Amino acid sequence: MTGLVIRLAPRERVLLNGAVIENGDKRASLSIKTPNAHVLRLRDAIRPEQANTPVRRTCYLAQLILAGDAQPEDTITPLIRAIEQLSQVFRDQDSRQLLRNASETAVKGEYYQTLKFLRLLLPREERLFAVRPS
Numbered sequence: 001m002t003g004l005v006i007r008l009a010p011r012e013r014v015l016l017n018g019a020v021i022e023n024g025d026k027r028a029s030l031s032i033k034t035p036n037a038h039v040l041r042l043r044d045a046i047r048p049e050q051a052n053t054p055v056r057r058t059c060y061l062a063q064l065i066l067a068g069d070a071q072p073e074d075t076i077t078p079l080i081r082a083i084e085q086l087s088q089v090f091r092d093q094d095s096r097q098l099l100r101n102a103s104e105t106a107v108k109g110e111y112y113q114t115l116k117f118l119r120l121l122l123p124r125e126e127r128l129f130a131v132r133p134s
Contacts, residue, residue, distance in 0.1 A: 004032040004039060004112060013042040018068045039112050040066040044119065054089070055118060055125040058082040062106070062115040072109060079106050079114070086121070095124060 006014060008023040008030065015021075017038050021030075032039055040063060051060035061079045064070035080103060087099045102117040 006030045006032065006039065006041070015040040015042060015067055036109050038066045038068050053125055053129070054082070054086060055121045058086060059115055059118045062111050062118060065111045066115060072111070076106060090121065090124065095121060
């Protein structure tokens with residue numbers, strides 16, 4: 001059984017099934033063996049007021065599930081819908097592959113992976129907003 005491996009920097013915090021865990025003074029790796037465990041790096045967390053763009057709002061939906069603040073059965077439909085809406089904007093092949101991966105992992109209940117794929121779109125979204133006409 002493989003599982004999810006998270007590498008933590010010294011003093012880095014992670015939310016694991018609702019419990020905040022802080023690493024010690026040295027780098028460490030955690031191997032999460034429990035399938036569908038809710039895992040969220042706190043350094044990657046998006047606060048509600050930061051969910052102010054389409055990609056950030058979509059990431060936030062996945063994050064709510066990982067943090068245990070939303071039930072997957074209540075959130076999966078809005079999450080998939082948001083990913084589909086993003087595919088109308090991100091038309092390049094690489095972005096569309098990331099969105100396909102995000103959608104597939106969401107359907108499988110692999111929300112950590114879903115968030116990981118979606119976060120890769122954040123720099124692209126920032127570039128799109130930077131070049132928009134004023």
